[in-house]
Amino acid sequence: MRIIKSPQEMQQTALELKRCGKTIGFVPTMGFLHEGHLSLMNIARPDCDVLVVSIFVNPTQFGPNEDLDAYPRDFERDEQLCEAAGADIVFYPEPDTMYFEDASVWVDEEKLSVGLCGGSRPGHFRGVCTVVAKLFNLVQTDLAVFGEKDAQQLRVIERMVRDLNIPVNIIRGPIVREPDGLAMSSRNKYLNTEQRQQALCLKQSLDQVASLLRQGEAIVANLKQQMVVLIGTVPGAQIEYIEFVDDETLAQVDRVESRTLLALAVRIGPTRLIDNAVLHP
Amino acid sequence: MRIIKSPQEMQQTALELKRCGKTIGFVPTMGFLHEGHLSLMNIARPDCDVLVVSIFVNPTQFGPNEDLDAYPRDFERDEQLCEAAGADIVFYPEPDTMYFEDASVWVDEEKLSVGLCGGSRPGHFRGVCTVVAKLFNLVQTDLAVFGEKDAQQLRVIERMVRDLNIPVNIIRGPIVREPDGLAMSSRNKYLNTEQRQQALCLKQSLDQVASLLRQGEAIVANLKQQMVVLIGTVPGAQIEYIEFVDDETLAQVDRVESRTLLALAVRIGPTRLIDNAVLHP
Numbered sequence: 001m002r003i004i005k006s007p008q009e010m011q012q013t014a015l016e017l018k019r020c021g022k023t024i025g026f027v028p029t030m031g032f033l034h035e036g037h038l039s040l041m042n043i044a045r046p047d048c049d050v051l052v053v054s055i056f057v058n059p060t061q062f063g064p065n066e067d068l069d070a071y072p073r074d075f076e077r078d079e080q081l082c083e084a085a086g087a088d089i090v091f092y093p094e095p096d097t098m099y100f101e102d103a104s105v106w107v108d109e110e111k112l113s114v115g116l117c118g119g120s121r122p123g124h125f126r127g128v129c130t131v132v133a134k135l136f137n138l139v140q141t142d143l144a145v146f147g148e149k150d151a152q153q154l155r156v157i158e159r160m161v162r163d164l165n166i167p168v169n170i171i172r173g174p175i176v177r178e179p180d181g182l183a184m185s186s187r188n189k190y191l192n193t194e195q196r197q198q199a200l201c202l203k204q205s206l207d208q209v210a211s212l213l214r215q216g217e218a219i220v221a222n223l224k225q226q227m228v229v230l231i232g233t234v235p236g237a238q239i240e241y242i243e244f245v246d247d248e249t250l251a252q253v254d255r256v257e258s259r260t261l262l263a264l265a266v267r268i269g270p271t272r273l274i275d276n277a278v279l280h281p
Numbered sequence: 282m283r284i285i286k287s288p289q290e291m292q293q294t295a296l297e298l299k300r301c302g303k304t305i306g307f308v309p310t311m312g313f314l315h316e317g318h319l320s321l322m323n324i325a326r327p328d329c330d331v332l333v334v335s336i337f338v339n340p341t342q343f344g345p346n347e348d349l350d351a352y353p354r355d356f357e358r359d360e361q362l363c364e365a366a367g368a369d370i371v372f373y374p375e376p377d378t379m380y381f382e383d384a385s386v387w388v389d390e391e392k393l394s395v396g397l398c399g400g401s402r403p404g405h406f407r408g409v410c411t412v413v414a415k416l417f418n419l420v421q422t423d424l425a426v427f428g429e430k431d432a433q434q435l436r437v438i439e440r441m442v443r444d445l446n447i448p449v450n451i452i453r454g455p456i457v458r459e460p461d462g463l464a465m466s467s468r469n470k471y472l473n474t475e476q477r478q479q480a481l482c483l484k485q486s487l488d489q490v491a492s493l494l495r496q497g498e499a500i501v502a503n504l505k506q507q508m509v510v511l512i513g514t515v516p517g518a519q520i521e522y523i524e525f526v527d528d529e530t531l532a533q534v535d536r537v538e539s540r541t542l543l544a545l546a547v548r549i550g551p552t553r554l555i556d557n558a559v560l561h562p
Contacts, residue, residue, distance in 0.1 A: 015448060106389050109386045159386055166418050
């Protein structure tokens with residue numbers, strides 16, 4: 001496995017691989033890898049000749065009061081995990097090699113980015129779209145796997161690929177959960193023992209909705225109310241948003257009567273966690 | 282020479298050419314070709330295996346009160362000119378195949394786009410950047426030639442390529458002029474005989490500055506004043522802007538003491554014409 005730090009070297013390597021007819025698969029990450037990331041690599045591995053994993057905590061997708069500096073990092077461990085997962089190249093650039101000081105070009109998605117996480121994290125998806133567009137150009141990828149845990153990000157990137165005619169096949173990787181249901185996230189590291197327990201309320205509230213839906217309750221206001229009650233019983237849990245939206249347009253819905261994305265963001269103490277489920281009526 | 286109308290077919294063709302190791306050169310145009318466009322093809326031709334010319338009057342770079350519908354079109358003539366210039370593929374898509382109705386992703390350049398034409402044509406460079414990013418992805422080009430007549434566009438695109446790590450070599454094609462100095466433009470077709478004569482004031486004012494500069498006059502206010510006087514003598518000529526800017530940052534300068542772009546836009550009757558010169562102190 002090769003580690004490449006220079007964007008120029010990454011691109012030259014990728015262009016050379018493409019000239020030789022190789023298929024490139026790509027899993028972009030912010031590092032501090034967990035089984036969720038590894039599952040994405042496992043999905044990509046059989047469908048490509050060369051598997052590239054990027055590890056880059058992208059500064060432009062963090063807001064001024066967010067956890068850019070605190071974001072957990074452990075490159076040595078990540079490196080070993082990538083090697084074990086069969087990655088061929090780890091692309092591990094420094095922030096100052098990825099962005100010029102006078103950078104002035106951004107990729108903006110203006111419909112799907114507006115609500116959900118976009119509402120509380122202004123500029124987040126501009127940072128995500130821009131860095132993913134850059135990474136796709138550097139890695140020259142044929143297919144890229146993104147996790148369904150970041151449901152809005154996934155849909156925004158699919159839209160970007162469609163609207164900019166980027167020749168990359170986007171593959172959705174299912175959410176990977178801890179045995180007790182907590183969705184895997186690098187940010188779970190922020191949780192102490194008590195908060196780790198409290199964090200289960202996200203998945204529990206999703207399961208509750210699935211169960212109510214099976215019992216015939218399709219009115220969003222009622223479903224949401226039950227989630228608020230459940231999460232309200234957990235000390236230290238603060239709801240940032242709970243949204244039922246059309247799975248394609250991300251427009252809010254009043255009833256679950258077509259494919260609906262239920263997404264929520266909850267703070268457990270200072271830690272912001274997200275989770276989601278796609279509901280079928 | 283092959284004519285491709287479908288974006289999907291263009292991209293599949295280009296990807297296949299790339300897999301075979303071919304180098305693709307690209308000249309994007311809005312059609313109604315003149316010798317300026319042909320000179321760009323001549324520049325690209327020796328440096329690529331396959332030369333693609335696109336003909337697409339891109340609606341997203343026109344403002345609501347601009348000349349989208351009036352923009353001159355003559356595909357049959359364009360086709361013959363492309364063939365004569367040695368193009369291998371003409372990409373000629375319909376607008377509704379290039380943009381989805383719910384398109385929501387845009388490429389924005391936020392520094393170089395602000396002044397000059399960006400000031401009077403809000404949204405213009407968003408449209409330009411977005412369509413060029415799309416075309417680059419569809420044509421899978423290795424090199425692309427853009428004319429220096431659209432000086433700001435050229436610099437905005439160079440910046441986009443740099444900031445988004447697009448692996449395309451941008452080549453600058455010098456301005457091609459009529460024997461009397463008028464810069465070639467598809468919009469020259471709008472000029473009647475009298476206006477055609479009046480339109481010479483753009484190049485004449487650029488030449489006047491070059492001459493004053495040689496005589497030691499480097500103060501922008503004075504140079505500009507002389508241009509205003511010269512163009513002021515032409516009936517029906519209305520200055521939209523005359524700007525002396527740093528050739529790299531496009532920031533306004535007070536003195537011509539480093540590489541300076543002198544750009545101007547002048548209306549001759551209802552027709553908006555642009556021209557420019559790079560000044561060396």
